[in-house]
Amino acid sequence: MxxxxxxxxxxxxxxxxxxxxxxxxxxxxxxxxxxxxxxxxxxxxxxxxxxxxxxxxxxxxxxxxxxxxxxxxxxxxxxxxxxxxxxxxxxxxxxxxxxxxxxxxxxxxxxxDFVNGWPSGLHVGASWNRNLALQRGLHMGAEFKTxxxxxxxxxxxxxxxxxxxxxxxxxxxxxxxxxxxxxxxxxxxxxxxxxxxxxxxxxxxxxxxxxxxxxxxxxxxxxxxxxxxxxxxxxxxxxxxxxxxxxxxxxxxxxxxxxxxxxxxxxxxxxxxxxxxxxxxxxxxxxxxxxxxxxxxxxxxxxxxxxxxxxxxxxxxxxxxxxxxxxxxxxxxxxxxxxxxxxxMGQEEGFPELGIGMPLDYTAPHTPIYARDPSSRSVLLNGALEGHVLVKNVNKALPLKKPKLLSIFGYDAVAPPEMDISPPSDPLSPFTFGYEPELDAIAFVSSSFPQIAQNGTMVSGGGSGANSPAYISAPFDALQEQAYQDDTSLFWDFTSFAPVVDASSDACLVFINAFATEGADRAGLHDDFSDGLVLNVADNCANTIVVIHNAGPRLVDQWIDHPNITAVIFAHLPGQDSGRALVQLLYGVQSPSGKLPYTVAKNESDYNTFAPTLPSEEYALFPQSNFSEGAYIDYRNFDAKNITPRYEFGFGLTYTTFLYSDLEIEILPTVSTSYFPPDSPVVEGGIASLWDVIAQVHATVSNIGEVDAAEVAQLYVGIPGGPVRQLRGFSKVDVPAGSNVTVEFDLLRRDLSEWSVVEQSWVLQQESYGIWVGSSSRDLPLQGTLNIG
Incomplete structure (x- = not known):
């Protein structure tokens, strides 16, 4: 036929x-x-x-x-x-x-070999920095080309x-x-x-x-x-x-x-x-x-x-x-x-030989091809810096100010003891850093505590998304250098579950992590070992600062309200400059500017899509995962059900205070807000008119503190009939102390449209849209209305 x-x-x-x-x-x-x-x-x-x-x-x-x-x-x-x-x-x-x-x-x-270990995608997400994403892509891409x-x-x-x-x-x-x-x-x-x-x-x-x-x-x-x-x-x-x-x-x-x-x-x-x-x-x-x-x-x-x-x-x-x-x-x-x-991509002229300097076994003798460009150094460091998110800072526990005695605890503080590229015995084991035989493994996860990489600091997750960094700046390495400059004494214990705490400690740093890898979903969003370690230190140290290198959301309610826990940083996966970046933040050389790219709940049950779908009795051979929650994931679900998160989407602290004012909302008079023109062509990304700017929002961000810092101003829109609010704009701006900056958001037609299953097209509603601007999905001091139609 x-x-x-x-x-x-x-x-x-x-x-x-x-x-x-x-x-x-x-x-x-x-x-x-x-x-x-x-x-x-x-x-x-x-x-x-x-x-x-x-x-x-x-x-x-x-x-x-x-x-x-x-x-x-x-x-x-x-x-x-x-x-x-x-x-x-x-x-x-x-x-x-x-x-x-x-x-x-x-x-x-x-x-x-001879390439850089870049901040992870999640770390880029936590930076909320478009230009940083662009520069990371440009410099990383150059290594691929070389x-x-x-x-x-x-x-x-x-x-x-x-x-x-x-x-x-x-x-x-x-x-x-x-x-x-x-x-x-x-x-x-x-x-x-x-x-x-x-x-x-x-x-x-x-x-x-x-x-x-x-x-x-x-x-x-x-x-x-x-x-x-x-x-x-x-x-x-x-x-x-x-x-x-x-x-x-x-x-x-x-x-x-x-x-x-x-x-x-x-x-x-x-x-x-x-x-x-x-x-x-x-x-x-x-x-x-x-x-x-x-x-x-x-x-x-x-x-x-x-x-x-x-x-x-x-x-x-x-x-x-x-x-x-x-x-x-x-x-x-x-x-x-x-x-x-x-x-x-212009690959027909002057492109290097296919896979040059990349032998099947790069541990064997081969002609080295050096792909690392010195111009990448600032992008690597800034990328590492900006993906850290400070979520708690009581009584200005941070930044540190030349402490006399700093105590350091936790398995995540030091560099892994070895680079192991041998294949794991189980190719899909959740206990190894990677699942493919040729993967460069830089950490192993203990089978006793499968949620953590227990033998060293974690700069990347596992699986085919990982690579071999040129080096690893571990937190302890960078802290030792800072201690030398400040004449600080250090006490450390990286192995004990209930370490001895010197009562003279000005501050205690506890380093834990939350591991994830391709080939296996996580066993949970917190682990008893790490939580117990944090509590054991906090019970004996009045100024306990927790740093988490996390490959995804990590719950903290097991210890977050402990009165001796004064500061918490979600450090995500910063790449090879991890420790160097962290110490700049801990000591105030740079002010934290990251924001959470997900919601941290108080309990697992607050997430409506917490765990992976398993085969059911009815569908034992054909597992079915029904996305019946529709668009209501993460903060959209929390808003719809009025659930209070521990830390909301878009949240992050810094060492100063920002004030929002002067909200302005306008429809551009030169652009039609009616139904799509019938002759609107399809371009890359969809109907051309979807990419028209039809409205603009302006606001003023003022730094009323004493520290120069960057702020991520966020714009949320309430599309009638949809989620309470949806992110539709963000702008990361440097604001010197005592100064203010005007942020501008362009709203495209697609930003204000909903998909109609009846029309099989994007449609604008001829109604009023709620507009909010602020520093997170729940901290939105500026509110207005955009009228269409």
Whole structure:
């Protein structure tokens, strides 16, 4: 039977069982058209080749037109790498096309030497600094290019952090789609500004490690997301990165509405390549391809690290074209998208040899390629500084002022005793720093306390997002140097659960951590060992300061109200300059400026999506994770249910006091706020008019304290009928003591729109929108109204 006829029959059957109907908003999560069932969208649209991609597209068409069918198919599949690249595509030597080197990770180049260990994605999220995200991407991307890597496998958008125990939340930039989208877009521009393609991942609905891959007879978990929620939450940040020009999207391991993400025609053909006008290519996560013809027709362009389904050299694709089951135009489009990204990043001229200086075993003798640029030093340090979040500071316990005796406790204070790159005995063990044999492991997690990295300070989480730092500045190292300068005496005990505390201590620092890794979700959000250690010190030290290196949200209510605990810092994962940055903050050389990119609850039960979904008795072989909470995750859920958090989303203290005033709200008179113009074209990221600025908000931030510091002014909008408030703007500004700064927020049409399942479009409501400006999602002293219509 001809493929088009067969597809028509299948489509007719699906529509018969799940007819396309309009759905009332109250019934969205029961929408049989989308929720739990992924509708077919065919054919896969060809690359538009428009806008900023016009020249690269023309060059790609010219080159691909010279390729044989076999050559085009060959470059769509991965080969066993001959270098330290995570994956390599096929090449076309006859036309001098070298193929692509793709390498992890979003936090630094993995599996090689002479590169930097950068602050994690979560640390960037806690900085709330767009320019820092841009500079980090630019300098990190330059390291990838120096090593001959064409595609950097990052930044990470999903997991967004819906599951608080998620093992990979530390790789992403937070739990709010607006915050993540803004910072990820800057990261894409930075990486690609260095001449390297950014592969934004993991598309889409990848929110847990548990059952992320098929195992035995059990399929991957299905993330069941309704039409409205997927647009307003999980697709939102991907749209930002595509609007920024992302050249690659990585499809994820999970199923989405019961169709594997790398063969889901609705999300790949429909949402990504049609609705968002994506110009680049789609690559599978490693071994995430689970079908041959179906994945090609659904929009997958590259299969990694190889393909059983498309065959060696893409031979099965060639056969499918020759027997009439696959149109050659689909293979041509796959090759065109791949080659166009190569041209778009300027990789055809002067690009280093593929994977140079990255041998399969970099511990063996090899010619070193030094990718670290001295100009990166300030970005590394500033990135480490700005992701620390001060959440408690009683009676100005911080900054420290030349203490006579400083006592230091906790397993996280010192550098790990060794760099171990041997593979773990269990490749998916939650007790090791990484799960892949070639991963650079810098810490091991005790099997007795699986929630912590017990043998040294933690600068990164585990899994393919980690890399080998050039060095580790541990807190104790930096504290010793500061003690030398201040003539301070130090007392330390890094191993005892109930350490002896010298009564003469001016302050006691306790260092703990909360570990997370790819391949396993966390066992909880606090551990008894670390909590007991904190309490044992606090019971004997009147000035106890707790520093937590946390790879995700970490609960603190087991000890936060102890009267002797005077200061607490969520230090996140700062990268290799960890200790150096922390000491500058502890001693007031820099004032803390980070803000929480998630909510810290008082109890686990306050989170409505706390733990990963497990297979049920009904769905033992096909685990189902229903995102029935819709858009109400994190602070949106806390606001809707009026739950008081311990520390709200966007919260963070500093060493001064800020005052907000002079709120101004205006609709731009030159922009229509009516329904989208019928001729509004689709650009990268969606309908062009979605990106129009239709309103502006201004406010004044005054520093009424005595310390120069930076503040993150935050704008929240109340869209009628939606969550109480949603983040729709932020601006990090330096405000000298005694001065004030005016902050300006641009509100785009998309910022004020909701997704209509009836119209299948974004719509503005002709109503009044609440506007709030302040320093966190709950501290919003300025309030006003924006009237539309």
């Amino acid at each position: 001809a493929p088009n006829i067969w597809r028509a029959i299948c489509t007719a059957f699906v529509l018969l069982v799940h007819p396309i109907t309009t759905v009332a908003q109250a019934d969205i999560t029961q929408d049989s058209f989308f929720y739990g069932q992924s509708p077919p969208v065919y054919p896969s649209p060809p690359m538009p080749g428009a806008g900023q991609w016009t020249e690269a597209y023309s060059k790609a068409v010219a080159l691909v037109s010279q390729m044989t069918l076999e050559e085009k198919a060959n470059i769509t599949v991965g080969y066993n790498p001959t270098t330290g690249c995570s994956g390599e595509t096929g090449s076309v030597p006859r036309l001098n096309w070298p193929g692509l080197c793709l390498s992890d990770a979003g936090n630094g180049l993995r599996n090689t 090593k001959g890597v064409h595609v950097a496998l990052g930044p990470v958008i999903a997991p967004l952090g819906r599951v608080y125990e998620g093992g990979r939340n530390w790789e992403g930039m937070g739990i709010d789609p607006y915050l993540v989208g803004q910072l990820a877009a800057e990261t894409v521009q930075g990486i690609q500004g260095a001449g390297v393609t950014a592969s934004v991942k993991h598309y889409i609905g990848y929110e847990q490690e548990t059952n992320r891959n098929p195992e035995g007879n059990v399929s991957s978990v299905s993330s069941n997301i309704d039409d409205k929620t997927i647009h307003e939450v999980y697709l939102w940040p991907f749209a930002d990165t595509i609007h920024a020009g992302a050249g690659c999207i990585m499809c994820s391991y999970n199923r989405l509405n019961n169709s594997y993400a790398c063969q889901n025609s609705k999300t790949l053909n429909g949402l990504l390549k049609t609705e968002l006008g994506f110009e680049g290519f789609v690559v599978s996560d490693w071994a995430a391809q689970h079908a041959g013809l179906a994945s090609a027709e659904a929009g997958l362009d590259v299969a990694m690290p190889n393909s059983v389904y498309w065959g060696v050299s893409g031979g099965n694709l060639t056969a499918a074209v020759n027997n009439g089951s696959l149109a050659e135009s689909r293979v041509t489009d796959m090759a065109t998208r791949i080659v166009a990204s190569w041209y778009q």
